[in-house]
Amino acid sequence: MSDGATRVLAGLLEARTGQQLQVGRRWRLETGLAPLLRSHGYASADALVSHIQAGHDHALADAVVDALLNNETSFYRDQASFALLKDKGLARLQRERGAGRRLAIWCAGCSTGQEAYTLAMMFADEPARWEGWTIDIVATDVSRGAIEAARAGRYSHFEIQRGLPMAKMVRWFDKEEDVWVAAPALRQAVRFQQRSLLDAAPHPGRFDAILCRNVLLYFSSSLRRQVFGRLASVIAPDGVLMLGAGETVIGNTEVFVSDFECRGLYRPILPEDAWRAA
Structure with a gap:
């Protein structure tokens, strides 16, 4: 593949999604585009780009953009993070929202749906705890293909085994030939939408918890700050933000800080934070 074609593809990816095609990810140009070259009859990537x-x-x-995106994900990815969210983050929100009994959660950059379904299972596995609550989970991704796969809830044997305990696999998924299909109740618990982090936030537009995991690390520093600003504008003042295990707000934004009650999660910065720092 020529340098010119590489630049065009990198520019297309960044313009459509905000993601930069870093040097360490350029192997995706060859592997990701190979099926497209075959199915459309192009002799080379340069011909495709032309x-x-x-x-x-x-x-x-x-x-092409879909093929270049990294849709790496799994169920209960980084289990300690989900345990923290359930035992600390959601527990606090449950106390604070006890009167209205309603939670809105946004899973941004949801890929093929495993993390969103993990959330749905977390709530469904504790029916007594969440009895009478309205739990609205909306999951978005820029990739049309990823969203279609998430809505279908169909996973290969390899995908279903990644992070999902056997008991949950049997309870929430049905075996159909060589794939596992999410139960209707699980699929109905999540609203999937194709949407970029650069777009307006999905309905209801104000969220108690936001998961944005392993997405922003592919953005430029300036765009990362912009996205953090957008997330801060739609999260509740006492809401929680969950990033990937290797991500942090430190050095990337001034609108979120580490949540001192839930170390490992983040919250929007509040006026009293300035007072504490003074």
């Missing part, structure tokens, strides 16, 4: 640049096939450009 066709995209002509601007006559928007669907193909969308497919």
Whole structure:
């Protein structure tokens, strides 16, 4: 693949999704595009790029962007983080929202749905604790293909085994030939939407908890700050933000701080934080 084609593809990915094609991820150009080259009959990636640049096939450009995205995910990814969210973050929100008994949670950059379904299982596995509550889980991703896969809730044997305990697999998924399909009740517990982090937030537009995991590390520092600002504008003042295990707000934003009650989670900065720092 020529350097020119590489630059075009990197520019297309960043323009559509905000993600930068870093040097360590350029292997995806070859592996990710190979199926498209075969299915569309292109002899090389350069020929594919030339066709995209002509601007006559928007669907193909969308497919190229999808192919270049990193949809790596799994159920209960970083189990300690989900345990922290359940035992500390959600416990505090449960106390604070006891009168209205309603929670809105946004799983941003949800990929093929495993983390969103993990959330749904967390609530469904404790029916007595959440009896009478309305739990609204909305999950978004920029990839149309990922969202379609998430809505279908169909996972290969390899995917279903990654992080999902056997008891939960049997309870929440049905075996259909060589795939495992999420039970209707589980699929109905999550609203999946194709949406970029650069777009407006999904309904209801104000969230008690936001999961944005292993997404922002692919953004430039300036765009990362912009996205953090957008997240801060739609999270409740006492809400919790959950990032990936290797991510932090430190040095990336001034609108979120470490949650001193739930170390490992983050919360929007409040006026009293300035007073504490003074």
